[in-house]
Amino acid sequence: AQKVTQAQTEISVVEKEDVTLDCVYETRDTTYYLFWYKQPPSGELVFLIRRNSFDEQNEISGRYSWNFQKSTSSFNFTITASQVVDSAVYFCALSEASFGNEKLTFGTGTRLTIIP
């Protein structure tokens, strides 16, 4: 069975600090997909990134970067120079690649608060 662990329940940092959100996953499949979603107070889940298990290249998008390490089953998310608008709950999710079955297993989420 697949599982996603986000050990950090809540994080608070002062604006402009860097912050890393941890995600550790478990799966028996060799082919799988990892996702990060952002959920601001409005409630909508906003897609941030998708990574497949064969692509370990790290990715940077503006102030956001992701570090995928299969050796440690981790897919961590770093926000550089944080801003108040980054305050939200962030979910890491895992999906095993089987046709017709796109079930997402979510972690419990990390609530990030950026203090102005």
Add this chain to the structure above:
Amino acid sequence: DTEVTQTPKHLVMGMTNKKSLKCEQHMGHRAMYWYKQKAKKPPELMFVYSYEKLSINESVPSRFSPECPNSSLLNLHLHALQPEDSALYLCASSLQGEGVTDTQYFGPGTRLTVL
């Protein structure tokens, strides 16, 4: 455009009422999903429709009845709900490419309160 719309934004209903939640997407996606999210918890999958057919029902009580009239529209009919059904109901859609796990795009949700 990765927009999924949901109506209404908020809904308050009594335990004897019948109401419906609506979800719409015009991205040509062929898979649509209903999730339930309680406060401070991750979303929980309820139903999946693939090519307008129900493909997954996560043992959801029959007081929740999904419907997919066409590939762009997904409804969730509610009847005789309990106060513990109060939650944020999220709709999502994905392309459903063959053999590929597609990204799910979520709507803004409907905040349901059952009195």
